[in-house]
Ligand SMILES: Nc1ncnc2c1ncn2[C@@H]1O[C@H](COP(=O)(O)OP(=O)(O)OP(=O)(O)O)[C@@H](O)[C@H]1O
Ligand SMILES: Cc1ncsc1CCO
């Protein structure tokens with residue numbers, strides 16, 4: 001685990017190109033900015049190649065995609081592969097909506113992601129494992145989350161992050177579990193979307209996407225935990241404000257001080 005990547009990210013201030021969903025786009029942009037990268041968003045297919053060209057990494061969020069947007073998302077994903085930019089996919093609710101699963105499967109045949117970040121319901125669905133996803137939430141399942149994440153990573157030949165109370169990060173062979181976090185993440189819609197885009201930001205500063213994914217998970221979850229620990233009885237509204245503040249100021253030493261992973 002290379003927590004010092006956080007300093008490299010802040011020094012390089014990479015551009016992260018996001019196709020976000022309309023629900024959480026502001027949080028995603030502000031999260032990227034606060035941690036020390038530079039967000040840019042677009043829904044226009046005509047500028048796909050240029051946008052990818054100026055970015056250090058690309059994050060495609062499939063949270064609220066229309067038929068028209070699929071064309072742009074496909075073009076961006078293919079452009080990222082062509083221009084060798086790291087590509088992160090957030091497969092929102094593919095475990096809950098059959099249409100989304102078909103759409104995501106189709107897109108994953110058209111381009112190759114470097115990292116997929118989803119909750120247990122989403123990663124289980126992509127792995128073909130039985131799980132009761134609940135809308136955008138992970139839902140309920142009995143499977144071993146490390147085995148499910150590894151199966152997904154092997155099937156799709158990429159790094160997989162299965163997030164939740166414990167985040168599992170795997171390249172299909174090895175796995176790391178990050179145990180930091182706070183249940184307050186669950187009362188803020190878009191915590192996962194923020195994490196996916198921050199994973200992309202870390203992928204922009206190293207060629208080792210497995211390591212980037214681990215560091216992103218640790219930094220994000222530990223920052224949330226630090227916010228929780230600093231203020232008792234935080235509510236959903238105050239949490240996101242304090243989380244953004246903390247993403248801006250938290251140091252490598254702060255993270256290392258509470259890091260809990262194996
Ligand atoms: N109960 C929990 N305890 C600690 N941390 C949590 C908990 N649930 C989620 N997290 C953290 O929240 C962040 C987002 O992960 P989560 O799995 O909730 O994404 P998601 O379901 O896609 O969220 P969203 O749909 O709101 O975008 C991760 O950093 C994860 O570690
Ligand atoms: C609530 C919601 N619906 C579609 S996307 C989204 C935000 C979480 O990804």
Ligand SMILES: [Mg+2]
Nearest residue numbers: 092136192193
């Ligand atoms: Mg999500």
